[in-house]
Amino acid sequence: MIRLEQRAAPSRVWAYLTPLVAVLATMVAGGALFAALGTDPVAAIRTIFWDPVFGEFAFYYRGQLLVKAGPLILIAVGLALGFKAGIWNIGAEGQYIIGAICGAAVGLAFYPMEARWLIFPLMVVAGALGGFLWAMIPGVLRTKFNTNEILVSLLLVYVAEQILAWMALGPLRNPEGAGFPGSRNLRQYESAANNELIAGSGMHWGVVAAFVAVIFAYILLSKHLTGFHIRLTGESPRAARFAGVNPTRLVLFCLGVSGALAGLAGLFEVAGPSGQISIDFNVGYGFTAIIVAFLGRLHPVGILLAGLLMALTYIGGEAAQATLGLPAAAIQAFQGMLLFFLLGFDVLTNFRVRFGRRAMV
Amino acid sequence: MDFGSINPVLLIASLMVASTPILLAAIGELVVERSGVLNLGVEGMMIVGAVSGFIVTVETQSPALGFVAGALGATLLSLVFGVLTLVFLSNQVATGLGLTLFGLGISALMGQEYAQLRTPTSPRWEFFGLNELPVIGPILFNQHPVVYLSLLLVVGVWWFLKTTRSGMILRAVGENHDAAHSLGYSVLGTRFAAIAFGGACAGLGGAFLSLVIVPQWTDGMTAGRGWIALAIVVFASWRAWRVLLGAYLFGGISVLQLNLQAAGFAIPVELLSMSPYLITILVLVIISSGRGRTGGQAPASLGRSFHASG
Numbered sequence: 194m195i196r197l198e199q200r201a202a203p204s205r206v207w208a209y210l211t212p213l214v215a216v217l218a219t220m221v222a223g224g225a226l227f228a229a230l231g232t233d234p235v236a237a238i239r240t241i242f243w244d245p246v247f248g249e250f251a252f253y254y255r256g257q258l259l260v261k262a263g264p265l266i267l268i269a270v271g272l273a274l275g276f277k278a279g280i281w282n283i284g285a286e287g288q289y290i291i292g293a294i295c296g297a298a299v300g301l302a303f304y305p306m307e308a309r310w311l312i313f314p315l316m317v318v319a320g321a322l323g324g325f326l327w328a329m330i331p332g333v334l335r336t337k338f339n340t341n342e343i344l345v346s347l348l349l350v351y352v353a354e355q356i357l358a359w360m361a362l363g364p365l366r367n368p369e370g371a372g373f374p375g376s377r378n379l380r381q382y383e384s385a386a387n388n389e390l391i392a393g394s395g396m397h398w399g400v401v402a403a404f405v406a407v408i409f410a411y412i413l414l415s416k417h418l419t420g421f422h423i424r425l426t427g428e429s430p431r432a433a434r435f436a437g438v439n440p441t442r443l444v445l446f447c448l449g450v451s452g453a454l455a456g457l458a459g460l461f462e463v464a465g466p467s468g469q470i471s472i473d474f475n476v477g478y479g480f481t482a483i484i485v486a487f488l489g490r491l492h493p494v495g496i497l498l499a500g501l502l503m504a505l506t507y508i509g510g511e512a513a514q515a516t517l518g519l520p521a522a523a524i525q526a527f528q529g530m531l532l533f534f535l536l537g538f539d540v541l542t543n544f545r546v547r548f549g550r551r552a553m554v
Numbered sequence: 555m556d557f558g559s560i561n562p563v564l565l566i567a568s569l570m571v572a573s574t575p576i577l578l579a580a581i582g583e584l585v586v587e588r589s590g591v592l593n594l595g596v597e598g599m600m601i602v603g604a605v606s607g608f609i610v611t612v613e614t615q616s617p618a619l620g621f622v623a624g625a626l627g628a629t630l631l632s633l634v635f636g637v638l639t640l641v642f643l644s645n646q647v648a649t650g651l652g653l654t655l656f657g658l659g660i661s662a663l664m665g666q667e668y669a670q671l672r673t674p675t676s677p678r679w680e681f682f683g684l685n686e687l688p689v690i691g692p693i694l695f696n697q698h699p700v701v702y703l704s705l706l707l708v709v710g711v712w713w714f715l716k717t718t719r720s721g722m723i724l725r726a727v728g729e730n731h732d733a734a735h736s737l738g739y740s741v742l743g744t745r746f747a748a749i750a751f752g753g754a755c756a757g758l759g760g761a762f763l764s765l766v767i768v769p770q771w772t773d774g775m776t777a778g779r780g781w782i783a784l785a786i787v788v789f790a791s792w793r794a795w796r797v798l799l800g801a802y803l804f805g806g807i808s809v810l811q812l813n814l815q816a817a818g819f820a821i822p823v824e825l826l827s828m829s830p831y832l833i834t835i836l837v838l839v840i841i842s843s844g845r846g847r848t849g850g851q852a853p854a855s856l857g858r859s860f861h862a863s864g
Contacts, residue, residue, distance in 0.1 A: 338839045343647070530656060533634065533652050536638055536649050
């Protein structure tokens, strides 16, 4: 007879160990999945997790690592603040899209004027503001009308995707693009481009912003009163009310910050790695960031590491696609599996496994 | 570019078809939530149902087997959710999201070789010529069997929750799992059964989408229907009849906007395409305003983990 016994306090050891155990378990289960698809599991795991960092073509992949990890970390840090307080913004994908559209629109409005000191900062502000306002919709609806923010934020992703399609085909379409959908390429527009700061490193302003966000979130959560309120609300909403936490302000704060960060991620992506507004501009960073936030245990430093790991699975997945013919969707399933294992093993943080019959109480 | 090109009878008949996936998923989720479990993985279960149903239909050439496979595939996935949330006591919101992300990935993986294929169509029922009747013929007597099944399920769920002993136990577990446990009812057993039922319904809805409505397999083809189903359960205040109303309302909007697109109205296509989502949000706002955070009528134990630690 195996049973679970509640721990008096969450285990610190397991809190740190769970993500590692989950990653290992995912490698095993993922290997089995790849074997079922007819791919050599050992080669697949090595291609995904080892080769991009230490393999023959690592000089190329290492740069990609930061490019992919930047937006994931930036979005996940924001989401984690809300998740900690039980405020579920799962529409980061939509805020990411709207941020990119707003930022790109500002940049394109100035074309072809050259004034980087003015245009790029304005784009950054517009991107953050776009994401912020898009996240304020579920925020205001929740605080004014008690509407469930999970459903509203998610449904707004589909609305944002339609706006993206409209923008790519209509208002933001490149007038010199021979009728093809998609905007001008911002990377070829000196004043708006978010190019690499150090060639080959993958380091662009979005990655810098991600690191800054990690530091700020860490300070906020460990030193600032708002951070304390967030943690208190998550652990005991009742106690938080007695302690004078203003729930309305907290909901708006968490949704606003996560929306603004997601919007920033979108802006840096559209001005940098992606380059243009196109119909398929968004690739699911907003959803993968949810996994990153949990894998990082909702802790800023954890999220930094988790973002790098998740970026590795993206890059490794692409490499495995090219060299082993592994389907693109496999990596998505792999990431979902990781979240399952993580949530499953998390039971060990709060419970102890006991063998034998329950003592009579 | 005129309303004359939109036939109201056909509109209602196609509205019932378009609403069926959402209705099935929502009625399943209603039972899950009444047992006190919030499963946000409806979208993931639907898409896995859609792909499983499609693959089996292509391989066996039997749509009936396809529907069974769709329901089974999604049930299997829902049991993963059940094990994680009930046995390993994981956070239901996070696990539900995980289910959706995993479902979208695994379905794309399973379906990649079936993307360009077509399946045999399953015939509609004709009721010995009753379908020839004007107006009500096409609406009531010429639908796909699964449409009738979905309506039966609504009646069945209503009857089950309202009048049967098991239904009462399920509601008791959803309202106060500690009390139900101390009365000797199996909280885990009830919830596992409810989750499996919810999975089967969502899978059936997904299979209906890939076998009847579209009928083809494309990645991410559920396009948010699972989330709309979740919204409808809130809209319905956890009552079976109102789920029917809600699902047909949204089905109606999506059919109407497609008709308006086809009729070439001077409204941007994107605006029409986003209208079902916008109206869902609007209805959610109207329904939830003036209620407490938990919604007043929501099952009291909704979303809380149960551990018999005494």
